[in-house]
Amino acid sequence: MTSIEDLETPVVTIDLAVMEANIRKMQDYCDRHDIRFRPHIKTHKIPEIAELQRAAGARGITCQKLGEAEVFAEAGFEDIFISYNLIGTAKLKRLMELSRKARISVAADSAAVVGGIAEAAQAAGLEIPVMVECDTGAGRTGVQSPRQALELALLIDRTTGVSFQGLMTFPTSMEGTPPFLAEALDLLSGAGLTAHIVSGGGTPQSWRVHEIPQINEHRAGTYVYNDSNTVAAGTATLEECAMRVRMTVVSRPTEDRAILDGGSKTLSAERLLWKDPQYGTILEYPEAVIYHYSEEHANVDLAACGRKPAVGEPVTVIPNHCCVVSNLHDQVIGVRDGQVEVVWNVKARGLVR
Amino acid sequence: MTSIEDLETPVVTIDLAVMEANIRKMQDYCDRHDIRFRPHIKTHKIPEIAELQRAAGARGITCQKLGEAEVFAEAGFEDIFISYNLIGTAKLKRLMELSRKARISVAADSAAVVGGIAEAAQAAGLEIPVMVECDTGAGRTGVQSPRQALELALLIDRTTGVSFQGLMTFPTSMEGTPPFLAEALDLLSGAGLTAHIVSGGGTPQSWRVHEIPQINEHRAGTYVYNDSNTVAAGTATLEECAMRVRMTVVSRPTEDRAILDGGSKTLSAERLLWKDPQYGTILEYPEAVIYHYSEEHANVDLAACGRKPAVGEPVTVIPNHCCVVSNLHDQVIGVRDGQVEVVWNVKARGLVR
Numbered sequence: 037m038t039s040i041e042d043l044e045t046p047v048v049t050i051d052l053a054v055m056e057a058n059i060r061k062m063q064d065y066c067d068r069h070d071i072r073f074r075p076h077i078k079t080h081k082i083p084e085i086a087e088l089q090r091a092a093g094a095r096g097i098t099c100q101k102l103g104e105a106e107v108f109a110e111a112g113f114e115d116i117f118i119s120y121n122l123i124g125t126a127k128l129k130r131l132m133e134l135s136r137k138a139r140i141s142v143a144a145d146s147a148a149v150v151g152g153i154a155e156a157a158q159a160a161g162l163e164i165p166v167m168v169e170c171d172t173g174a175g176r177t178g179v180q181s182p183r184q185a186l187e188l189a190l191l192i193d194r195t196t197g198v199s200f201q202g203l204m205t206f207p208t209s210m211e212g213t214p215p216f217l218a219e220a221l222d223l224l225s226g227a228g229l230t231a232h233i234v235s236g237g238g239t240p241q242s243w244r245v246h247e248i249p250q251i252n253e254h255r256a257g258t259y260v261y262n263d264s265n266t267v268a269a270g271t272a273t274l275e276e277c278a279m280r281v282r283m284t285v286v287s288r289p290t291e292d293r294a295i296l297d298g299g300s301k302t303l304s305a306e307r308l309l310w311k312d313p314q315y316g317t318i319l320e321y322p323e324a325v326i327y328h329y330s331e332e333h334a335n336v337d338l339a340a341c342g343r344k345p346a347v348g349e350p351v352t353v354i355p356n357h358c359c360v361v362s363n364l365h366d367q368v369i370g371v372r373d374g375q376v377e378v379v380w381n382v383k384a385r386g387l388v389r
Numbered sequence: 390m391t392s393i394e395d396l397e398t399p400v401v402t403i404d405l406a407v408m409e410a411n412i413r414k415m416q417d418y419c420d421r422h423d424i425r426f427r428p429h430i431k432t433h434k435i436p437e438i439a440e441l442q443r444a445a446g447a448r449g450i451t452c453q454k455l456g457e458a459e460v461f462a463e464a465g466f467e468d469i470f471i472s473y474n475l476i477g478t479a480k481l482k483r484l485m486e487l488s489r490k491a492r493i494s495v496a497a498d499s500a501a502v503v504g505g506i507a508e509a510a511q512a513a514g515l516e517i518p519v520m521v522e523c524d525t526g527a528g529r530t531g532v533q534s535p536r537q538a539l540e541l542a543l544l545i546d547r548t549t550g551v552s553f554q555g556l557m558t559f560p561t562s563m564e565g566t567p568p569f570l571a572e573a574l575d576l577l578s579g580a581g582l583t584a585h586i587v588s589g590g591g592t593p594q595s596w597r598v599h600e601i602p603q604i605n606e607h608r609a610g611t612y613v614y615n616d617s618n619t620v621a622a623g624t625a626t627l628e629e630c631a632m633r634v635r636m637t638v639v640s641r642p643t644e645d646r647a648i649l650d651g652g653s654k655t656l657s658a659e660r661l662l663w664k665d666p667q668y669g670t671i672l673e674y675p676e677a678v679i680y681h682y683s684e685e686h687a688n689v690d691l692a693a694c695g696r697k698p699a700v701g702e703p704v705t706v707i708p709n710h711c712c713v714v715s716n717l718h719d720q721v722i723g724v725r726d727g728q729v730e731v732v733w734n735v736k737a738r739g740l741v742r
């Protein structure tokens with residue numbers, strides 16, 4: 037048996053009991069409200085964890101990139117939604133190949149994207165299910181109005197090689213999502229089209245999704261590990277954070293400054309809730325603030341700490357954003373009761389294409 | 390022959406002619422001023438590129454982590470400086486093993502770090518050259534005063550298993566570094582100790598290092614590729630940026646917004662000069678601003694652009710910080726005159742330990 041104390045730092049650990057409880061809690065919530073749950077695997081990028089989500093009751097998975105879908109199809113997942121505009125000859129060829137192995141649905145927010153997919157599907161003799169992506173307030177991708185959603189759905193419906201599957205948005209917003217979806221569904225209904233799936237996404241609003249009657253599918257990723265962002269958003273508690281990065285104090289240059297043995301290469305450069313320059317939460321020193329980083333150093337302000345760590349002392353950091361931390365590490369260590377139980381390869385790490 | 394146009398996006402390309410000129414320019418500068426140049430390999434993490442730096446005249450290399458040094462020692466590099474406090478039984482065992490294969494020098498900024506190294510070296514029957522790290526203004530690691538530098542040097546000098554090699558700092562500062570080094574060298578000299586190497590680091594001050602007479606070694610990494618940060622700092626021009634991330638416009642949801650097919654997983658979440666929320670420079674659309682990111686999306690404001698890109702159009706992004714981009718990708722593509730010449734594995738990617 038290897039104890040967590042014996043692991044060289046910095047190292048990403050996953051508390052298995054916490055992760056299992058997170059999986060159970062989200063699935064129970066969705067089941068209770070009759071919402072189909074399709075976890076986003078971008079958070080862990082590990083087929084073995086997706087297996088646990090499937091065993092708990094998840095129906096299908098979500099991937100952000102084609103390369104991720106290829107890994108998970110190879111691992112035996114048969115219902116994969118790629119929530120991304122796929123563009124270009126090479127990617128469309130890969131999409132067609134993948135669609136012969138698994139049921140792959142995709143997102144689209146423009147006629148250009150739909151046209152490319154349809155042309156490739158026609159040549160391959162396939163029909164690809166397409167979800168119309170709706171921008172319900174996030175200001176990222178997605179059609180900008182219910183009217184545009186209708187127009188794109190009509191285009192999909194009348195085009196050979198693609199079939200209209202429904203509507204999707206990210207992230208689900210309690211303000212912007214309900215009116216957009218209600219109007220879009222009315223328009224679709226008036227045109228004789230059915231949105232079989234109406235899919236919202238994102239961990240922060242997870243426990244309120246049932247308040248939006250239009251949504252019949254939920255996609256969430258972060259919930260499986262949780263992080264300082266979900267804690268700051270009030271969606272989870274620190275105790276529900278399964279990803280814990282063990283680090284070591286390598287320098288105490290001043291009374292109030294400690295330096296940890298990892299920075300943006302270990303924790304990423306992401307700020308708290310994308311705004312606050314605070315790069316993670318130290319469990320043993322809750323008053324400490326990680327105020328700056330470089331690639332291999334995290335600068336910690338200890339001014340508010342009564343007790344202060346010595347050089348060589350290990351600490352446990354809850355990162356701001358667990359998904360991006362997964363993408364920085366080839367392996368994560370599953371632990372239970374302080375002992376190493378499993379070492380997982382982050383198999384879909386780094387697949388940007 | 391594969392053209393750059395045929396590469397699937399997002400993809401990290403290295404313009405070889407630009408990189409070769411960057412290597413030549415820095416080595417020429419150091420040679421002209423009789424400064425020993427020890428490039429930091431964290432920027433590229435690729436032994437083949439370090440070979441080009443060595444062939445140009447570099448004397449030794451710098452690594453930030455032991456894992457990087459292991460990769461480069463295996464690749465045949467015999468003089469490696471690890472500019473990091475190494476702590477803990479496992480790492481010190483690895484350091485001793487590595488020291489049997491190559492000349493490994495290390496940094497230290499406390500008696501605790503020196504003590505650990507010395508104890509392991511005594512047990513192994515080795516002597517490890519140690520550089521005293523000095524904080525000359527950056528507020529990260531390093532002893533805080535010339536007096537502390539002297540004390541640590543004296544400790545190293547009288548301890549079996551370690552030998553005092555000299556002083557190092559990062560980054561070299563035109564304000565803070567000269568007075569600190571001058572005073573520390575005086576104190577050392579007064580105590581009968583010789584700093585064989587006085588090493589400064591960092592690309593931004595590269596062209597002024599010769600103005601600091603105490604420095605006889607320069608360490609720089611970023612110069613090999615350059616990036617939006619070095620351009621913003623005035624150290625390089627956009628034309629001297631060898632790392633160019635090819636991306637594709639996957640959405641044009643509004644007149645003034647484009648979305649590229651990569652975000653923090655491709656470009657990192659690092660701001661411009663660690664402050665400005667602008668996530669890279671688009672060569673074809675210099676008026677465009679990458680104002681927001683998520684993992685697989687970059688949001689671009691096109692308001693100031695006369696011409697605006699269509700969905701499917703490729704663009705070329707100069708990232709803010711090339712070193713962290715290297716760490717996100719398993720491979721980079723070396724191109725010359727628009728044609729692929731070499732595919733390099735980023736062999737030391739992700740080695741945080």
